[in-house]
Amino acid sequence: MGCGNKIFFWLDKWAGDYSLKEQFPSLFALQSDKRCLVQHRYILSDGHIHWTWGGESPITLSETARMWEDCVNRLENVQLNKKSDQWLWKQDENREEFRVGNLRSELDGISMLPETHVLRWLSRIPKKINCFLWRAVLDRIPTRDALVIRNTHIPSVLCVLCNTRNESMDHLLISCQYAQLVWTTISLWVKIPLPRYLLSVVGLLEYIEAHSSSQDKKKVVYLIIAATCWTLWRIRNNVIFNCKTTHVSRAVGDIKVLSFLWVKARAGKTDLDWKECGEFSCFK
Template sequence: MYALETQKNISVALKLSHDDLLCSFHRAPRAGAEELQYIQLVKIMEGITLFDSNDRWRWSLEGCGEFTVASVRNLLDANSLPVVSSKTRWIKAVPIKVNIHAWKVKLDILPTRLNISKRGMDIESILCPLCEKNVESSSHIFFTCPISREIFRKVLLWWEIDVVMVSSYDEWLEWLLSIRLHSKHKELFEGVCYVLWWYIWNFRNKSIFGSACPSKALIFEEVVTRSFIWCNHRCKKSFSWVDWLKTQHIGTL
C-alpha cells in the first residue's frame, strides 16, 4: 500500500481525514496481494479514533498501558515454559536448590544417561552407574534402582511409615497424598524425600566423576543429618536432634 501512496510523508491524521483511503493512491489496488493487503488495511483502520494530543508510547501487555517487568515475565513464561498438568510443589523447609532439583525430577529434565542419549550425544553406556543393570532414567535412578529403594526403605522405617515401593514420580506423589500424616509432618517428610533425591544424584555424580568411590552406607546418614540442619533452620519452631530422630514428636511444628 505504501508503494501506491503518492504522498509518502502524509501523516496518519491527514490520511484518516480523507473520505476514502484510495484518494491519494496513484491507482486502485489490483487483484491478488494488493487487494488482500488493502482489505486488511481497511479492517485495521476501522474504529480508529485519534485524539488531539502528542504521540506517546503505550505498553500493550498491561491494561494501564504502563510497562512492568512482570508482564514480560508472564509473556516469556507462556511462550517458553513447558505446560505441566499440576502446580510446582515447593517445600520451604529445604533450600531452593533442593526444590529446583525435585522440580527437575518431576519434569524428567536431569541429564541422566537416557536423556543424554536421546539428545543425540554418543556415550559409552546408558546403564545406571549405580547398579549397572537397567537404563539410567529419572524413574530408575530415583525410584527403582536397588540403592535408591534401600535408602527410601530406611527413610520410611525412620518415619514409622509402612514400607511401599514406587516406580516413578507420579506414583510417589499419589502415594504421598494418600498417607495419613499431620499436614506439617507430611510437609517435612516431603522435604526429606527431596533431600534423598538430592543426595542420590550427588552420589551418582561422585561415582562417575569423582576421584574416589563414595560410600553407599553414608547416603542415609547424610540425608538424616542434612535434612535436620536444613529443616531446623527453616521451620518457625526449632526442634532437637533427638526429636528429629523420633519424628512422631515433631508433628505439631
C-alpha cells in the same frame, strides 16, 4: 499514565509501540541520566506541557536539535494528570490495576502439566533443590538415558549404582536396587510404608500426598523426599566424577542431616535437637 512518577522516560513503552530509546537512539546516547522518569522531563505551565531535554550536555548541533524536536512532537498527544501512574493488565476482558494476588489467581486457574500437580514450592527447602525436584518430575535432569537421547556420546547407559538397568530418572531415584534400600530405610524412619509398585517420582509424591494425615506431616515428608532425591543424585555424580561410592547407611545419615538442617535453619525450629532426630516425631 498518571503524572509519570513510575515510568522511565527513555526505557519504557509509554509513547507508542516502541520506547524513546529505540525511536531516538542518538538522543538516548547523549543522555547522562538514562533512567530518568517521565515526571523529571516536563513542566506544567498554564495547563500546557513543556518537555525539557534534561541532559548535562546541551543540544548544540542542528541535527540533534531537530531530533529532539521530533521527539517532542511525538509526545504531543500524551495526556498527564496529578494521579500516580498505574500498571494495568487485561483479565476477563477488563483492564484493572496490576496486583501480584490477581496474577496468582490467574495462574492458579491455568491447567498445569499433569506431572507438576504433585510439586510443592517450600521455603524450608533450598531453591536449588526445589528446582532439581521440579526438573526431576519433568524428566529434565541429565541422566545417561537423557544424554543419549540428546546424542551425547557416553561410555555406558547403565546405572552407575546398580549396573543392571539403563539409568533413567525414575530408575535412578526410585527403582534402582541401591535407591530401594535407601527408600526402605527412610520409609521406616517417617513411619509410612512404601508399596513395591511405586516406580516413579510422581507416583511417590502422589502416594505421600494421599497417605499423610496432616498438612504439617505432608510438608515434612515432602522435604525428606527432596533431600533423598538430591542425595541420590549427588551420590551418582560422586561415583561418576570422583570414583567414590557411598554405603547405604551413610546415604541415609546424609539425608537425615540435610533434613535436620533445613527444618532447623529454614523452618525456624531452632529448639530442634539432633539427638532426637532418630525419632521422626521430633520434626513435627
